[in-house]
Amino acid sequence: MRWAPDARGRLERAALELFSEQGFSATTVPQITSRAGLTTRTFFRYFADKREVIFGGTSIQDAASTLIAEAPANLDSAQVIRHVLASLAASHFEGQKEQMAAWRAIINSNNELRDRDARKRADLILATRTALINRGETALAATLAAEVGVLVFQVALEEWTAQPGLRSMEASIERIFAALQSGSLFR
Amino acid sequence: MRWAPDARGRLERAALELFSEQGFSATTVPQITSRAGLTTRTFFRYFADKREVIFGGTSIQDAASTLIAEAPANLDSAQVIRHVLASLAASHFEGQKEQMAAWRAIINSNNELRDRDARKRADLILATRTALINRGETALAATLAAEVGVLVFQVALEEWTAQPGLRSMEASIERIFAALQSGSLFR
């Protein structure tokens, strides 16, 4: 068999390795494909650009939209957001703290990746907003709930991966939510 | 005199014109420099990359940091944020609604520009957070105040530029703040 299986996975793993060894910008696409046993042209068939190889893995966005759409109809937006954050933390992050920390470290070390990461956050907000509007929320309420939900998730993720002691991400989420409510910003 | 004045301004204007005529990705740097009467090499002396020509103009970030540092010491974070948002709206946006709308339209029409725009938002959050910490806030409170402040500003800017009727941006800011407080998210 000439074609080894899981070409996409091989590319992702090779890229991750090289990025943590020599940094993102010092790594060229030919280096990645060479390690994965493929060619440059094939890389760009799987990933739209060099940055996407870092983000292509799991689409939080789709998961969030689905969770919102399937949430019980009697919950209000705030309850839906809390429910979705807890579900996402459990399904996509729990038990992967080491990997997530390494992943965040690579992203935060390079501005091109921070660019893309920030847009992913914006896209997640937009998708969440749309899903909330589909549940009957007004545009403004949906926008604000989506913004705040993603804000909490982002801050919690950063805290959880940065601090050695923390065990579960859900605890961080609850902590951030509580700090937001008890702060002076909304009174 | 061989060197016409305001090379940077000429490049910015030429780029803006070409971007709205043919779009961002269809415009090449040689096209921009040709219209501005300069060379490609000179373009990259003024702007780190093609995207920066859109953002390089005014640094909201520096203005915000300065405003926070100079705010009266007896204000708490929430009051500082409100004060800064109102000042920024007045000094950098008021009376420029048309330009801002055109600017936002160009950015939102291209993913590379959305990338960079989203990172600028993240950088503004970081700068605001640092300025608040320098005032004596705790890390977590500063993070949340910065996140919420930039959130309000961003949503208000988008609403203000998108809706034809609205006259002052400060009114949008107050509206967003009020909606955030009266929403169910924080109770």
Next chain:
DNA sequence: CATATGATGGCACTTCGTGTCATTAACGGT
């Protein structure tokens, strides 16, 4: 065994962005 289909390779090409050195204008001192 033949053929259709999908995955991969090869290659030329454009654009972006940088390193390096040459050239030109402006400025200050004498």
Next chain:
DNA sequence: ACCGTTAATGACACGAAGTGCCATCATATG
């Protein structure tokens, strides 16, 4: 008015990113 210094610009080569197009190979299906 002359000269040397400095800062802005030009010229050119180059590597890396990303795309279009077609060839080639493996696998499934009949």
